[in-house]
Amino acid sequence: MSKSEKIVAIKGMNDILPSDAPLWELFENTVETILKSYGYQKIVTPIVEETRLFARAIGAVTDIVEKEMYSFTDSMNGDQLTLRPEGTAGAVRAVIEHNLAYDGPKRLWYKGPMFRHERPQRGRYRQFFQVGAEAVGFTGPDIDAELIMLCRRLWDDLGLENVRLELNSIGNAEERLRHRADLIAYFEAHIDQLDADAKRRLHSNPLRILDTKNPAMQELVDQAPKLLDYLEGESLAHFEGVKAILDRNAVQFTVNPRLVRGIDYYNRTVFEWVTEELGAQGTICAGGRYDPLIEMFGGKPTPAVGFAMGMERIIELMKSAGEPVQPAQCDVYLVHQGDEAQMQAFILGERLRDAGLDVVLHCATPSGAGSFKSQMKKADASGAAFAVILGEDEIKSGMAAVKSLRGEAGEQQQASVPFEGVVDYVVDQIVGDDHDHDHVHYHA
Incomplete structure (x- = not known):
């Protein structure tokens, strides 16, 4: 490389310039204040973890693990390492390693950069920033509703109006197994209408087919068996409990039967805050319950629920909501x-x-x-x-x-x-x- 050749940032990894810093600071200060007001304590985990942590947490048959993770072999000792693609796995690993839940439930939150090797587009980058919250050790629908209401307070404080809540329940493992069998049978009967991704996922991860963005498959997916129809007993009562608390607190929501998670450890409540203002990347916050995960990681059975929100997407909404914040550089x-x-x-x-x-x-x-x-x-x-x-x-x-x-x-x-x-x-x-x-x- 000649001395005069300019070096630029890696595609999809962006600089945050002084002109945008005030908006980032406003968001970070606001979300930290709100999280503290709900009793959440900050946790900081490493950017690099063992690759197997994410393969186990996210699932081997997912786009993230198959295509998007920045993984490498440590040249010093041969360890297989990965730049974190999300924050829940590291937080759960820390909870188990340091026995954080030994004296009772914990409300935790984190923020920082995540990394995924995917095609950069508006609001979706190879290095991106997230804020996440994890409530560990709570069983009832109350904590699920509290997390959702925390998000609503954040949107209100930031002045974001065109954000709506989509809600669903994916029940427990037995209910999903019965639904899965019927879902596979349904799609097999319409195999000629499935695209390549759907065919690849048919037997390994059929729930993800319900989340397809392919317009040609929308009518087929709309007619597919709905997991909500398979909920029984405790799962149904839990979901009704979440909805009741939200209703009493005037939190508007839409039940979206197609809102799913394609990973086995997710259960019961799933939710997303979405907007129409960011094009295809309309989800600014996604959350849900993952009661089996801590035991899968080797810890004692411990229920948990959390969310993660993309900071870049929220900053985009803040920009469109009003004049950019330009506080004084100094007094x-x-x-x-x-x-x-x-x-x-x-x-x-x-x-x-x-x-x-x-x-x-x-x-x-x-x-x-x-x-x-x-x-x-x-x-x-x-x-x-x-x-x-x-x-x-x-x-x-x-x-x-x-x-x-x-x-x-x-x-x-x-x-x-x-x-x-x-x-x-x-x-x-x-x-x-x-x-x-x-x-x-x-x-x-």
Whole structure:
């Protein structure tokens, strides 16, 4: 490669640029606040796990395991490793390894990058970010409903309106076996109408045929046996319990009999939050109950339910819901000229930061330190509430010029403030303008 050849990011692995960072921060702060308000505790698991963890958790006969996982052999010891394609497997592995549920149920949440080698498209990337929640050790329909209501609160707080809930139950293993036998028989009777993917899955994973996006198969799938008709006893009571709680809390939903999971450890409640605004990639959050999984991983029988949401897709919805968030880069921009003024600017900058303010100090660029005029342009562009200006006159007098940058033209005020009084002056002005100012906090 020549020195002049430009290196670009790997296809499907995207940079998050400063212009988009405020929206990401708004989403992350909002979802973390809501998760904490429901009692969820954060867990952080490795990005790389043993390949067999995901083969066992996701299922060997799935597109993810067959085609999409970034797997490799560790050249140091020959271990088979994989970049995580989803978060539940790692969380469950951590619950078992560290015996987290020994003293009772746990509400856990995580966030971070996931990796799948698939064709990049809008809202679907090779490196993508998820937030997930896992409620471990709870048996009733109440926790299922709580997770769904948590999501609704998030959409409300983010101002997302065109998001709807689809709900279903896939019962227990015995009920699915009876349904599976009838489903295979039904599709075998219409084998000539199945596409290549459906034929491949017919005997290994027939439930996934119900989730086909092939328009030519929609009528066939609509007439297929419905798993809801096979539910009995406890499964039916659990599903009715979830629906009753949602109804009493005015959570609107649609029962979608075609909403399934093609992996054996999923059971009972499954749900998805979907939108029409993202084209084919309309699911922004998917969840469900997976009571058998922890025992399958070698732990004690422990019920569990959770969800995962794609951050990129939600950011897309946030962009379409309103103006992009562009908070100020800082509270104060320090403008200075001359060596002594620069030294005093450093001192004031640290004092202002000690008071909890965000401060940008003007630094030289290849074109030079910059005139007062050019520095003031940068101060205004930063979104700062105030510019603190230091030059030769200010150094001689021991008084900084503090200029308000956010008032109406003609209303912008400038005051001369002793160096030792700059922090109190700026803090008083900001608190006076906004009693709920998030940045200002005092250190003990």
